[in-house]
Amino acid sequence: MKKVELLAPAGDLERLKIAFTYGADAVYLGGEIFGMRSAAKNFTIEDMKEGLEFAHERGKQVFVTINIIPRNEELDQLKAYLLELDQIGVDAVIVSDPGVFSVVKETIPNMEIHISTQASTTNSLASNFWYNQGAKRVVMARELSFEEIKRIRDNAAEDMDIEAFVHGAMCMSYSGKCVISNYTTGRDANRGACAQPCRWKYTLFDEVSLGEYEPVVEGIDSSFFFNSKDLCMIEYIPQIIQSGITSLKIEGRMKTAYYVATTVRAYRMALDEYYKDPQNWKFNPMWLDELKKGSHRDYSTGFYFNRPDDTAHNYESASYIRNYDFIGIVRGHEEDSDLVIVEQRNKMNVGDKIEIIGPFKETMQANILEMYDEKNEPIESAPHARQIVKMKLDIDVEKDYMLRKPILTIRAL
Template sequence: MKKIELLAPAGDLERLKVAVIYGADAVYVGGQIFGLRSAAKNFSIEDLKEAVEFAHSRGVKVYVTANIIPHNEDLTDLPDYLVELGKVGIDALIISDPGTFSIVQEVLPDMEIHISTQANNTNYRTINFWYKQGAKRVVLARELSLNEIKEISEKIPEDLELEGFIHGAMCMSYSGRCLLSNYMANRDANRGECAQPCRWKYHIVEEKRPGEFMPVYEDETGTYIMNSKDLCMIQHIPEVIEAGINSLKIEGRMKTTYYVATTVRAYRMAIDEYLKDPKNWRSNPQWLEELNKASHRDFTTGFYFQRPDEKEHIYSDQSYVRTYDFIGLVKEYDEKEKVALIEQRNRFFKGDHIEVVGPREEIYERVIEEMWDIDGNQIDVAPHPQQLVKIKIDYPLKPFDLLRKIREE
């Protein structure tokens, strides 16, 4: 069996470090141009240098997205940008466009290239074509079933890797080649500017009755006819791996530090259990419970087992399910004083019942009994974003541990 890789998203340096610490084997990020998440913070060249150094020191790979569908003007700065990426020491580039592919081969002939899902990789002939051009890996289209993937894996070279999504948001145009954003908001989804109009609320207006909004679906609040559920394959790790996918990818470069940590942690445990004893693997309900504690939409298995039907969309609203609040990130812990320095992420109070989550399997519950501001003054609440707060806690915490509490209605 090929080496199994857990591949995590990172929208910035903090999220990359969290992904690495919580168990990712590789991380994919966007540079400041040529990626499909222009709204993410993304990485400057200096950030990438630090990211690569941090990841490589822990045996983790870093892949950079360059997977927009470029127009002529987009190509102008690409060669110089690639030279800078080559100096940083990244492990691979994720490409969707043949022109971009050829420029990468000219400028960085030794760079490993992965073919993005944007290239609509739905059959073994396409995948073999990319292999012959020099691609090391192909990211499978999301509209493939496990049976189709198994057939593909049987008809490609052994040294060609297959990457597939196992968790995260699903695009209405599953491989991502969508023009709806261009039409509705004049923002090119294929150049990193998607406005996500598939998540908007729609009504019908009849030509001779302007201003009279009729629901597309029988619901007085309107409908979200293109709003897909989120993918979740935590209960089907054996089927995914045994179909031939060896890089298991989590979607979410726009997602929070808490989402990255929680999701990577859950899938790390599930994959490790499979690798220990594939024949006797059983899904642990706690893994799914953890995924439910991160912000998410209702879950689906997408196309993996059967073609999705009307049950795979959410027609009532576009909101996420949020049952827990991420309230703080641990910066330091003083073992002698048993005091943790916390960077606040959501408001919390003295007396709150909290959970402490780290890359380990155990989750610890505590009540905040004492807390101080950075100047040592006792306080009852931490209301300010990214406020530094000290709390008394008897369990030894580590940097990048997370604190969370049940969300208040």
């Protein structure tokens, strides 16, 4: 059985390496131009080179986004950029604009092309059109059901890849087509600069007569009625594979390395378990629990089973849910000692009871027994951002393992 691809976001070089370490088959990333995530750190050409080398040494792939809808003046630098990507060995480019598509075909004809979800492909005719133009892969619009995707698969060429988002933030509009951000802030969603006004608080009034207004919902002054829940499909791995999706895409190029690690790790475990025995695969609630230990909104299944109803939005809050703090990442071991070198990400203390995750490993419980600073002086806590500490734990850990601890909530009596 040909296995599906697990495709992870990479907002920078560290997250690229973490994605592959924790089980991704491929990553997608943006360069400094032509990408849809201007707020992400994004990659210089030199960073891409290093990331490609890291990926290819492990038999993995790197896809680069060129999925904005460009203006005429931006096209002048497109050909030179494409030639650079081709020269360094990028595996595929992700495009949405027909003009960009034509320039790719003309400039680097052997480059694999993926059609972005920004193209809003929702039917067989559109996906086959792109394939016949030379696209290898079509990313489905987020607004499709399993039934619709299966119909596209059944009417597509056998070697056309179908990619679909299975996890992450959802758009309240057709993906990337919202103009509220541009109208309210001048920040263009199709330039990668969306201000996410769908997460803002609004008050909705109805004009009952000329100049007279009443709240639509009595007793509620404001509401987050554009605020979509996050997508999470980890409970439905068999349905995903049976629909004909060949690449499972995780959203989140602006998320942290910890988010990438926890999300990739959970889906990797679920997929690996499926391929052991597809007929008897059972959902393990631990996988969902792991996803909830990262920063997230409430989850939904998006459009996969039917059109979302009013339960697919959170009307009370647009805030992320955080139950755990990511406190550090293992960078290595001190020579001739049992101390672990950790880069701090949130405050930790001697005596903390923590959890540790690693690639292809079950979650581990541990205690911080001792800590030392870079001068080998004993310390009781590590409060400084990205502080390098040496610590003694009561279990063995490896490079790139991640440390976390529960957030304690103090409630008034």
